[in-house]
Amino acid sequence: MAFQRVCAADDVQVNTPQRFELEGEQIVVVRDSEGAIYAIGDKCSHGDISLSEGFVEGCELECWAHGSKFSLKTGWPQNLPAYEPVPVYEVKLEDGDIHIDPTPTLKEQN
Numbered sequence: 001m002a003f004q005r006v007c008a009a010d011d012v013q014v015n016t017p018q019r020f021e022l023e024g025e026q027i028v029v030v031r032d033s034e035g036a037i038y039a040i041g042d043k044c045s046h047g048d049i050s051l052s053e054g055f056v057e058g059c060e061l062e063c064w065a066h067g068s069k070f071s072l073k074t075g076w077p078q079n080l081p082a083y084e085p086v087p088v089y090e091v092k093l094e095d096g097d098i099h100i101d102p103t104p105t106l107k108e109q110n
């Protein structure tokens with residue numbers, strides 16, 4: 001699938017997860033304090049919770065329900081109770097805009 005423009009990079013506040021829907025995929029986008037932008041699946045792999053309602057800590061996004069922290073780089077939870085990854089999506093920046101390929105990818109465990 002092709003990359004699609006999502007929004008301007010400046011529209012995503014640092015460490016404030018933002019949810020988008022692309023091609024039926026629920027995707028949460030995070031911009032970290034160094035300006036790197038990540039896109040992973042929005043639905044926690046442990047329950048029906050939107051990770052966009054969670055908290056960013058370093059390079060992880062914590063689910064508010066039971067505290068699993070998902071790596072923004074790999075989608076893998078770093079602690080229980082979640083034990084399965086969420087998908088990750090390729091991101092590229094072009095002319096100050098965020099583009100995402102909505103093809104979900106499951107990464108190897110980190």
Ligand code: FES
Nearest residue numbers: 044046047063066
């Ligand atoms: S629903 Fe996310 S950790 Fe339980």
